[in-house]
Amino acid sequence: MSAPTPAPCSPEDVRRVACIGAGVIGGGWVAHFLARGYDVTAWDPATDAEDKLRRLVGAAWPALEQMGLADGASQDRLTVTATLAEAVADAQFVQESAPEKLELKRSLLAELDAATPPGVVIASSTSGYPMTDMQPPHDAAATPQRLVVGHPFNPPYLIPLVEVVGGERTDAAAVEWSSRFYDVAGKSVITMDRELPGFIANRLQEALWREALHMVAEGEASVADIDASITEGPGLRWAFMGPCLTFALAGGEGGMAHMLDHFGPSLKSPWTRLEAPELDGALRDAMVDGCAEAAGDRTYADLVAERDQGVIDVLRATGRLGGDRR
Ligand SMILES: NC(=O)C1=CN([C@@H]2O[C@H](COP(=O)(O)OP(=O)(O)OC[C@H]3O[C@@H](n4cnc5c(N)ncnc54)[C@H](O)[C@@H]3O)[C@@H](O)[C@H]2O)C=CC1
Numbered sequence: 262m263s264a265p266t267p268a269p270c271s272p273e274d275v276r277r278v279a280c281i282g283a284g285v286i287g288g289g290w291v292a293h294f295l296a297r298g299y300d301v302t303a304w305d306p307a308t309d310a311e312d313k314l315r316r317l318v319g320a321a322w323p324a325l326e327q328m329g330l331a332d333g334a335s336q337d338r339l340t341v342t343a344t345l346a347e348a349v350a351d352a353q354f355v356q357e358s359a360p361e362k363l364e365l366k367r368s369l370l371a372e373l374d375a376a377t378p379p380g381v382v383i384a385s386s387t388s389g390y391p392m393t394d395m396q397p398p399h400d401a402a403a404t405p406q407r408l409v410v411g412h413p414f415n416p417p418y419l420i421p422l423v424e425v426v427g428g429e430r431t432d433a434a435a436v437e438w439s440s441r442f443y444d445v446a447g448k449s450v451i452t453m454d455r456e457l458p459g460f461i462a463n464r465l466q467e468a469l470w471r472e473a474l475h476m477v478a479e480g481e482a483s484v485a486d487i488d489a490s491i492t493e494g495p496g497l498r499w500a501f502m503g504p505c506l507t508f509a510l511a512g513g514e515g516g517m518a519h520m521l522d523h524f525g526p527s528l529k530s531p532w533t534r535l536e537a538p539e540l541d542g543a544l545r546d547a548m549v550d551g552c553a554e555a556a557g558d559r560t561y562a563d564l565v566a567e568r569d570q571g572v573i574d575v576l577r578a579t580g581r582l583g584g585d586r587r
């Protein structure tokens with residue numbers, strides 16, 4: 262591996278962030294960085310991207326005001342550029358949020374690497390690809406050592422977690438730099454020392470999702486019942502205590518030891534029973550129809566507002582609103 266290029270500034274000194282790809286997640290990142298007082302440049306090849314982006318940021322702003330804006334934070338600090346090169350020309354950090362297609366990510370990250378000033382860290386929002394599979398190989402021109410995964414959660418302007426992990430050709434200093442940067446930018450960071458499919462949280466979510474799809478495919482439970490089983494049940498605990506400590510309490514004063522001795526054998530069968538279901542047309546239709554039924558007459562905008570207020574209420578109730586803000 263060639264010598265790492267020193268980052269042009271410390272994470273604390275970053276003022277200009279570029280967001281490449283401005284859909285659900287890229288737009289959410291834009292809203293987050295604006296609310297934290299950064300100057301943001303954004304680029305997205307879709308012809309209607311700027312309108313959609315400004316609408317998304319406008320819809321997120323009331324929630325961000327409730328969360329508390331950084332000094333000087335303003336939607337006016339967003340510049341949407343005509344080209345990728347203009348977006349990254351002066352950037353001190355780049356967040357890529359393009360569609361989850363491996364070949365597209367590969368060529369886009371190579372293009373970003375070529376256009377971004379030396380040493381500036383480039384993070385991908387990918388929800389599952391290992392950076393090793395996406396980063397360009399080492400050659401005279403490429404600098405894959407500054408490429409990391411920074412996996413956010415929807416919406417990135419409200420859900421604190423970012424999972425940070427490098428690939429085989431990533432410099433450890435870039436992982437460390439980006440973890441510190443996200444922390445300074447108000448995120449809650451888990452830094453991983455190895456690549457795992459789905460990272461940590463999606464690996465857990467995917468297990469739950471796999472079972473949900475099985476139940477819908479087999480007609481065993483409705484979409485509404487599956488959602489209620491989490492929001493009225495374990496989801497209430499998970500907002501402040503993770504699944505491991507929660508289950509330690511299931512063992513009473515005997516804790517996790519008693520929980521495993523007591524329930525371990527009976528839980529083993531569901532652990533190993535099912536493979537991923539076939540996502541065929543019938544299952545797709547059942548999920549789409551079930552979600553439409555569960556949403557009722559609430560529009561997409563209604564649901565976004567409801568979700569945003571719900572997350573803020575939970576953050577406030579669990580003492581995670583305010584505190585150490587940028
Ligand atoms: N939607 C979600 O809940 C989450 C998604 N992610 C990840 O974020 C990334 C983006 O996903 P979404 O925002 O959901 O997708 P999206 O479909 O909402 O947005 C993708 C955007 O990328 C743009 N685009 C297309 N080609 C491009 C290119 N060559 N360069 C730059 N932009 C391009 C599209 O015009 C679109 O605006 C994916 O890697 C995904 O896995 C991560 C966490 C959660």
Ligand SMILES: C[N+](C)(C)CC(=O)CC(=O)[O-]
Binds near residue numbers: 388413414415463466
């Ligand atoms: C649906 N998704 C796999 C893209 C979701 C994520 O990656 C994280 C999230 O927001 O739950």
